[in-house]
Amino acid sequence: MPNALPPAYAITPPNRPLTGRVSPPGSKSITNRALLLAALANGTSTLTGALKSKDTVLMARALRDMGVTIEEPDATSFRVTSSGRLGVPQKPLFLGNAGTATRFLTAAVATIDGTVVVDGDEDMRIRPIKPLVDALVSLGIDARSPTGCPPVTVHGNGRFGQGKVEIDASLSSQYVSALLMAAPFGQGPIEVALTGKEIGARGYVDLTLAAMRAFGAEVEARDDGSWVVQPTGYRATDFHIEPDASAATYLWGIAALTGGDIDLGVATDAFTQPDAAAQTIIAAYPNMPAIVDGSQMQDAVPTMAVVAAFNARPVRFVGIANLRVKETDRIRAVANELNRIRPGLAVEEGDDLVVHSDPLLASDSFNADSDIRIETYHDHRIAMSFALAGLLVPNVVILDPACTGKTYPDYWDMLSDLGVELTPTD
Known part of the structure; x- marks a missing residue:
């Protein structure tokens, strides 16, 4: 994959479990x-x-x-x-x-x-x-x-x-x-x-x-x-320096959504970073809890929210007001982009984010009429988390994929190495 990334990547759902060994970058x-x-x-x-x-x-x-x-x-x-x-x-x-x-x-x-x-x-x-x-x-x-x-x-x-x-x-x-x-x-x-x-x-x-x-x-x-x-x-x-737990959340999300198995080379309990607590929440998919307190694992919330879009029941994320002053207003950004996938999929209620989960998004019966172009707001975590949606939903296009260089420069190479087809596009 070239060093200079294209303006956007279109993701083709792999339609199979993704497996492999991936070493997350350092924290x-x-x-x-x-x-x-x-x-x-x-x-x-x-x-x-x-x-x-x-x-x-x-x-x-x-x-x-x-x-x-x-x-x-x-x-x-x-x-x-x-x-x-x-x-x-x-x-x-x-x-x-x-x-x-x-x-x-x-x-x-x-x-x-x-x-x-x-x-x-x-x-x-x-x-x-x-x-x-x-x-x-x-x-x-x-x-x-x-x-x-x-x-x-x-x-x-x-x-x-x-x-x-x-x-x-x-x-x-x-x-x-x-x-x-x-x-x-x-x-x-x-x-x-x-x-x-x-x-x-x-x-x-x-x-x-x-x-x-x-x-x-x-x-x-x-x-x-x-x-x-x-x-x-x-x-x-x-x-x-230990591996990055926030980066690990994407790998846990890949395994959960595709029914695969990603070996990170490090046990979850070996992480000292608070975002590692997200592993238990993600691993519960498709039966994630109805309420998730994201206050102590804030960078993991976008990942968990995208996984929750395919959950068996709605998920409310609480304790996340601080996400409004991150690289972008992540509560609004996640809600906006989930609603691009399907209108009404997410809603802001005060500083809570409610994801109205829809398992049918991952079925053959769900087909977007045109490309679902995900705006990333110059925010690496929006880009990386919404790439997970493209593993199950056809026609997902991630804009400005280069923004992942903020914390995970090899993210797209990692997906490609796992067998995900990424098509450069405008």
């Missing part, structure tokens, strides 16, 4: 955490099992712009050498629509003695970051975001403050992770505390804490809503 979430922590550590760290995708490339480029040496010995490794401090970049840090990189670096650049602008593309410029900026200001850091979204300008003085900082994490757990990872550069211990108990995808904070401790940080949880971080800085270490 994007863990790769970007490890890259930043290695850049904040004095010495050389080797990261293995890493993801090389648009988001992690943007993170690595930004770290290089701040004086960090990052070598790439092979397709899944980074060798990071740093003085343990970031330097002032000569230009604004451009991070595209990489939410993790943007949020993490907004806090990290506050440790620099100088001015840094953290910016992104037009989609990133409508994604909220005000709660994180407000938290930085409360620590005495001069951080400004006139629109409440990127760009953010940080005038750092080389110190990250001390004491207690409160953060509203109801929109994103990434705000908490950003503060935690910068906190070892405080002038004294820093307590990071939630303003309420509500937090998006708490499991990702656990990923952050595990990575921080691997790089030598001393962090203690006081209760469910606060953590105390000692001013230790970080030490270089070698770190292995």
Whole structure:
């Protein structure tokens, strides 16, 4: 398959179980955490099992712009050498629509003695970051975001403050992770505390804490809503990154919908990422539960929703309000595109998504009169999840397939290798 992807792919249903061995790419979430922590550590760290995708490339480029040496010995490794401090970049840090990189670096650049602008593309410029900026200001850091979204300008003085900082994490757990990872550069211990108990995808904070401790940080949880971080800085270490659980959801979906068997080479219980909880939900197909709480496995919701379209009974997804501030409004996007397949297949009810499952979609009696052209909204997860619909429904066309390069550059090659026919089209 060519490196330059076409404007669209038409998918031909394979009409057979799909089987094979597929190794998911490395975790994007863990790769970007490890890259930043290695850049904040004095010495050389080797990261293995890493993801090389648009988001992690943007993170690595930004770290290089701040004086960090990052070598790439092979397709899944980074060798990071740093003085343990970031330097002032000569230009604004451009991070595209990489939410993790943007949020993490907004806090990290506050440790620099100088001015840094953290910016992104037009989609990133409508994604909220005000709660994180407000938290930085409360620590005495001069951080400004006139629109409440990127760009953010940080005038750092080389110190990250001390004491207690409160953060509203109801929109994103990434705000908490950003503060935690910068906190070892405080002038004294820093307590990071939630303003309420509500937090998006708490499991990702656990990923952050595990990575921080691997790089030598001393962090203690006081209760469910606060953590105390000692001013230790970080030490270089070698770190292995597990496969991406969000990517694995597509493979579990392929197996479920086609009655096949995909060997991921890793047991489900070996994942530490919260999206791995989706495996149980997907494996229950065609008898998925009537209500699915997606609050702690948000990136898996589009996958589960597409699988639910073929379920034996309707499925309501709850706890997913945060999906409205992802790369796109994923609640609306999923509903819109499911309704392209069959009008009335999905509906938004407040911030819930109700999928009116229809097993007949997978039968010979269902035939679209024309191509079902799936709009992907520049969102990798919409493209990858709706490709699963094309395994059962004829005439599904995925627009802008190249957007999957954000987290899974080999996604279409993977489908092709499993025997799915993909026809380039306009």
